[in-house]
Amino acid sequence: MPTEVLMPALSPTMEKGNLAKWLKKEGDAVKSGDVIAEIETDKATMEVEAADEGTLGKILVPEGTADVAVNTPIALILAEGEDKSEIKASKPSAQQKAAESAPPAKSEKTEAKAPATPVPKSQEKAPEAPETKVAADPDIPAGTEMVTMTMREALRDAMAEEMRRDKDVFVMGEEVAEYQGAYKVTQGLLQEFGDKRVIDTPITEHGFAGLGVGAALAGLKPIVEFMTWNFAMQAIDQIINSAAKTLYMSGGQMGCPIVFRGPNGAAARVAAQHSQDYSAWYSHIPGLKVIAPSTAADAKGLLKAAIRDPNPVVFLENEILYGHSSEVPKLDDFVLPIGKAKIARAGSDVTLIAWSMGMTYALKAAEELAGEGIEAEVIDLRTLKPMDTETIIASVKKTGRAVTVEEGWAQSGVGAEIAARIMEQAFDYLDAPVARVSGKEVPMPYAANLEKLALPSVAEVVEAAKAVCYK
């Protein structure tokens, strides 16, 4: 039976085009790949190639014809041994076949006639996003010794413990090895694990982030340190497009067990390019987990969890918090669940929601508020994605009032997201609109007085809390 050549579509949205030119004439021999015609739209031209070997038996649409519908047979190719007499006989079925192989979404008419192609389900309603339950923090046995250490030390211990446990874990980044870390977080790791596993990189964020992702796709478990998250903007394509999306785009085949970590947020007096909070940026991305601890214990337990997690994790530390000391339980294997917030201080009048550096403002504000008779409940989110909405909502149902605290900018910020979730899930429990305390919408200024103004303050948190309490 002669083979039909159909009017092709140049793009999924094209419905018709012009048959500009026939490059072969009836009776010409053609072989697979030969250009036989040229078609065009207002945007592009395309060459129609013969798909089969044979003779161009008949041209059905002459050159110069405008607005030829996609999938219309435009010519017939005769196979070896067939002759022109076969053309007539095959004609009715030609039309039918065109309809059958028509694209699923092109027009309702062809769709109805096309049993071979499954009906597109695009009109279906999206299913509900599945809910995930996160385990509570592990119990710390009574009598466990508590060790006071800085967050810097806690992070180092977390990496060292995981590197001892799993030889696939390695650390790479600028100055992580011989220099012992730009902020001394990797202190001593080179000495213990050697230069095969503690690797100084050139200053090539985009390159080494991508190299880390490649190593993770191959099954290793890299910890990629960014000297600060400000510089990771050069690598953000690899973090989002390669690390976060590959599992999905591979239908679940290619996991990417990697941790990207480093100091985030405002440092002191370094101005706009070195002082920025990326909480909102990364917590926007499906496929990433985002952690931002405020205490040494949380930093340790969550970094260990992040290293073990089979997904890409963005671990946002804070330069100012590195030096803060707090108690860490002395346990052989202290791992905390990712995705679980913590009530850092219980209260009944207003809920303050913060993470990382924001917690220092929130806790001090709660202290001051207590002096004025307002009992604030302070939630430390610890993980930004997945966000523990349950803990937030339970608290707001109790207090009826909420204030979010973040160093980042308000627009499209994490506070905005929290406010939206409270509005969606606890609207009837609210006694006042949710208030946001955030960084001012300016690049970070250098001058000491302006920098202070650009950042949230304890006073602003106190003021916002009082305002939602109508006091």
Next chain:
Amino acid sequence: MAVAKKSPNTEEPAAPEGPIADFSKAQELDAYRMMLTIRRFEEKAGQMYGMGLIGGFCHLYIGQEAVVVGMQMAMKEGDQVITGYRDHGHMIATGMDAKGVMAELTGRTHGYSKGKGGSMHMFSKEKGFYGGHGIVGAQVPLGTGLAFANRYRGNDNISVTYFGDGAANQGQVYESFNMAELWKLPAIYIIENNRYAMGTSVTRASAETNLSRRGLSFNIPGVQVDGMDVRAVKAAGDKAAEWCRAGKGPFILEMLTYRYRGHSMSDPAKYRTREEVEKVRTMHDPIDMARHRILERKFASEDELKKIDADVRSLVNEAAEFATNDPEPDTAELYTDIYR
């Protein structure tokens, strides 16, 4: 890594000795069949795109078949392959199933990515194929990371990273070159120079048009190869692989090749003449040349080649049939595979 402290690499690969070695009968016939499979697969994909069964971008590999087929012949079990979006040929060459590839092109359940990746994003851990990447140049650090993993594990596998002449101008390529040589990673970089990046010719985009020289300042050896001759590709691939497996670091092969079709399916085609395309097609087609050699050396008769053609055609037709009738993914798949 320990090797970073070694003095820079000053060894140069030996100059090619005389003409390209001929293939054995089995090699010629295997390479012919594989190149033809890719060609027919791509032609079919083009037709299915034209029928609206394939959506979005669809970049065909027609004309460049000898590059991936020759390179695959230089690889061994456990080696890894990674490339950009013009990836169908690489997948077929690594031995991925044509049905699964075609069903991914049509966005169906049994596509390699369950229909969630499409033409540009497919993977097969089993076959060592690491994608399938849509961001020009992004596969280069990733491929370097695959080589890093081989080095870290101390095996003697290599990674083969393919990218285009356009991608060769991306900064991350040079960040990768530097690390690969610094740490002596077993990475072969294949620059598929098909003369154009979309509508921009190499001469309009590259200050140094001999792309094999792009590794010079990193001390990475580079060689230009006739990418239309599968034997030349295999020979160059063997040398590069030997170099990498010996722990001497990365190697660059610039494959001089050509794409016959437009960049994607929709292409204004105003940046080159039809004569230019026709000239390559009639004088340097990798498949025609292989066919000619086979007949000349009497490795197969016309009839035996016809039989191969028919086999290939039916394999491709089955793939197309499968990909047309396979159902779309279940809507429950919307939320799977985001996290493990």
